[in-house]
Amino acid sequence: MRDSLVAAAFQLFLERGYEQTTVDEIVALAGVGRRSFFRYFPSKEDVVFPDHERCLAEMNDFLGDGSGEGGDGGADDPVARVCDAARVVLRMYAENPTFSVQRYRLTKKVPGLRTYELSVVWRYERALAEYLRGRFAGRRDGTLRADVIAAAVVAAHNNGLRSWLRSDGQSDASAEVDHALAHVQQVFGSDPDPVGPPQKPTAEPAKEPRGDDVVVVISRRGAPMWRVVQEVETALGRDPE
Amino acid sequence: MRDSLVAAAFQLFLERGYEQTTVDEIVALAGVGRRSFFRYFPSKEDVVFPDHERCLAEMNDFLGDGSGEGGDGGADDPVARVCDAARVVLRMYAENPTFSVQRYRLTKKVPGLRTYELSVVWRYERALAEYLRGRFAGRRDGTLRADVIAAAVVAAHNNGLRSWLRSDGQSDASAEVDHALAHVQQVFGSDPDPVGPPQKPTAEPAKEPRGDDVVVVISRRGAPMWRVVQEVETALGRDPE
Numbered sequence: 001m002r003d004s005l006v007a008a009a010f011q012l013f014l015e016r017g018y019e020q021t022t023v024d025e026i027v028a029l030a031g032v033g034r035r036s037f038f039r040y041f042p043s044k045e046d047v048v049f050p051d052h053e054r055c056l057a058e059m060n061d062f063l064g065d066g067s068g069e070g071g072d073g074g075a076d077d078p079v080a081r082v083c084d085a086a087r088v089v090l091r092m093y094a095e096n097p098t099f100s101v102q103r104y105r106l107t108k109k110v111p112g113l114r115t116y117e118l119s120v121v122w123r124y125e126r127a128l129a130e131y132l133r134g135r136f137a138g139r140r141d142g143t144l145r146a147d148v149i150a151a152a153v154v155a156a157h158n159n160g161l162r163s164w165l166r167s168d169g170q171s172d173a174s175a176e177v178d179h180a181l182a183h184v185q186q187v188f189g190s191d192p193d194p195v196g197p198p199q200k201p202t203a204e205p206a207k208e209p210r211g212d213d214v215v216v217v218i219s220r221r222g223a224p225m226w227r228v229v230q231e232v233e234t235a236l237g238r239d240p241e
Numbered sequence: 242m243r244d245s246l247v248a249a250a251f252q253l254f255l256e257r258g259y260e261q262t263t264v265d266e267i268v269a270l271a272g273v274g275r276r277s278f279f280r281y282f283p284s285k286e287d288v289v290f291p292d293h294e295r296c297l298a299e300m301n302d303f304l305g306d307g308s309g310e311g312g313d314g315g316a317d318d319p320v321a322r323v324c325d326a327a328r329v330v331l332r333m334y335a336e337n338p339t340f341s342v343q344r345y346r347l348t349k350k351v352p353g354l355r356t357y358e359l360s361v362v363w364r365y366e367r368a369l370a371e372y373l374r375g376r377f378a379g380r381r382d383g384t385l386r387a388d389v390i391a392a393a394v395v396a397a398h399n400n401g402l403r404s405w406l407r408s409d410g411q412s413d414a415s416a417e418v419d420h421a422l423a424h425v426q427q428v429f430g431s432d433p434d435p436v437g438p439p440q441k442p443t444a445e446p447a448k449e450p451r452g453d454d455v456v457v458v459i460s461r462r463g464a465p466m467w468r469v470v471q472e473v474e475t476a477l478g479r480d481p482e
Contacts, residue, residue, distance in 0.1 A: 118359045144400045144421055148428070151396030155388045180385055187389070187428060 002040045002050065004030045009047045010102060018048075018110045045116045048103060052120045055092045059085050059124065063131040078135040079149060079188050082128045083181040086157040089124060090177045093161060097169030104165040125154045149188055156180035243281045243291065245271045250288045251343060259289075259351045286357045289344060293361045296333045297368065300326050304372040319376040320390060320429050323369045324422040327398040330365060331418045334402060338410030345406040366395045390429055397421035 008030035012021040023044055027037050041047045063085050093100040107113045129150035136142030160177035249271035253262040264285055268278050282288045303326050334341040348354045370391035377383030401418035 115356055115360050118363050119356050122359050141424060144397065144424055147396045147400045148393045148425060151392040152389045155392030156385065159385045159388045183382060183385055184389060 001030075001032055001036060005032065005037055005040060006047055006050050009044075010099070013048075013106055014102060018044075018106055018113065045113060048106065048113055049116065049120060051092050052123075055089055056120075056123055056127065059088045059127055062088055063127065078132055079153075079185055082132060082150065082153050083185060085128060085131070086124075086153050086181065087174075087177065090157065090161060090173060094164075094173040097173075101165055101169045104162075121154060121158070125150050128153055149184075152184050152188065153181065156184045242271075242273055242277060246273065246278055246281060247288055247291050250285075251340070254289075254347055255343065259347055259354065286354060289347065289354055290357065290361060292333050293364075296330055297361075297364055300329045300365065300368055303329055304368065319373055320394075320426055323373060323391065323394050324426060326369060326372070327365075327394050327422065328415075328418065330398065331402060331414060335405075335414040338414075342406055342410045345403075362395060362399070366391050369394055390425075393425050393429070394422065397425045 005026060009021070009026045012025055012029060021044075023034065023037055026044075026047070027034050030037075037047075041050070063081070107117055129146050132146035132149055133143050136146050139145075157177055157180060160180035161173070163176045164171050164173040246267060250262070250267045253266055253270060262285075264275065264278055267285075267288070268275050271278075278288075282291070304322070348358055370387050373387035373390055374384050377387050380386075398418055398421060401421035402414070404417045405412050405414040
């Protein structure tokens with residue numbers, strides 16, 4: 001029933017325009033009662049974005065799962081992890097290209113929907129920022145870095161997503177978003193604390209130290225201990241991520 | 242008259258709550274007619290944010306002025322320039338600490354105002370992104386970088402602004418925001434093209450390690466001394482031949 005309400009709503013939005021369509025018309029076309037509509041959707045706006053609540057929950061589950069310890073190295077890099085969390089949203093869009101493209105066009109035309117979408121995007125951003133705040137807890141400028149990275153990830157994701165939507169769903173959604181997120185990962189790397197005096201000298205990380213390998217790390221005397229440890233780990237080929 | 246409407250509105254919002262206050266009550270307290278209210282403010286929400294339109298215009302003027310050529314170096318760095326543009330917004334808040342703090346508390350409590358604020362923030366972000374898109378035009382990933390930097394600048398600005406608001410306007414607003422924006426400038430620098438194959442900060446020591454550098458040497462217990470010496474020399478940029 002939920003799906004048929006969404007389908008009916010979009011059919012009418014496309015035929016008559018969003019503003020011109022009433023909830024009564026939607027339920028009439030779907031063949032259900034008004035009450036059923038409001039059971040699923042608190043307002044007409046909500047039927048335009050039927051999957052965001054589920055998607056937000058999924059993102060939070062993803063971020064909650066093994067957020068810290070163990071697992072594979074990549075998953076433990078906070079920046080990589082929020083990028084993967086953003087991909088949860090992309091999948092929701094990519095699952096249904098036609099619907100996503102129609103909604104994109106509709107949202108561009110209706111300011112109220114644009115505002116609604118902003119508040120949804122803000123909730124995703126807060127979810128990512130909260131996760132990062134936890135990961136950066138106790139670190140210098142932890143909340144600042146969390147907020148900035150979350151915003152950058154969301155902006156990159158949306159940039160990639162929009163490219164795909166503007167191609168009418170013809171381009172490769174994953175490739176667009178992967179490219180955009182790779183940019184963010186490169187900018188923020190996995191450096192747990194990019195603030196501070198420029199820390200240049202990073203020595204060649206020897207990939208796989210061989211039997212008689214010697215690894216040399218040079219860092220500034222003022223560099224914090226974690227940086228030294230990080231460099232040592234990198235040099236030893238253990239990815240600190 | 243505009244100011245007295247804002248003052249009357251806030252007096253009532255604080256006394257009775259935002260939702261409980263009607264436009265009729267505001268105009269009665271201000272001693273003006275209903276029509277006057279709507280001449281200045283399209284809706285009740287707008288009276289909560291009376292300065293954003295002016296501020297947006299000011300930001301756009303700032304970004305439009307000598308946006309490209311010449312002038313002093315700092316002004317010509319696109320990242321520095323959008324950071325300065327964000328400071329236009331900060332000044333609006335800092336000009337009137339009491340009002341800003343009251344509004345902050347109000348906005349946190351009223352979801353509709355929070356949504357309104359999100360759409361204002363989005364307009365600032367778009368202004369910054371548009372400016373950067375122009376500056377990065379024709380460059381690889383220009384729009385992506387523009388969007389990401391604009392989002393990061395806004396997030397950093399808001400992080401600093403919120404710190405100040407949460408201090409009830411007691412901390413130093415400029416210092417908070419300067420600190421946050423310095424973080425963004427450091428992350429993005431003025432690198433004209435940070436996208437591309439990961440550029441490992443290769444053993445910079447090649448230069449001339451300064452007196453305060455630390456050298457960490459890790460070697461297998463069995464590594465011959467000549468290997469250790471060789472690696473140290475390499476790291477120090479002296480060709481071991």
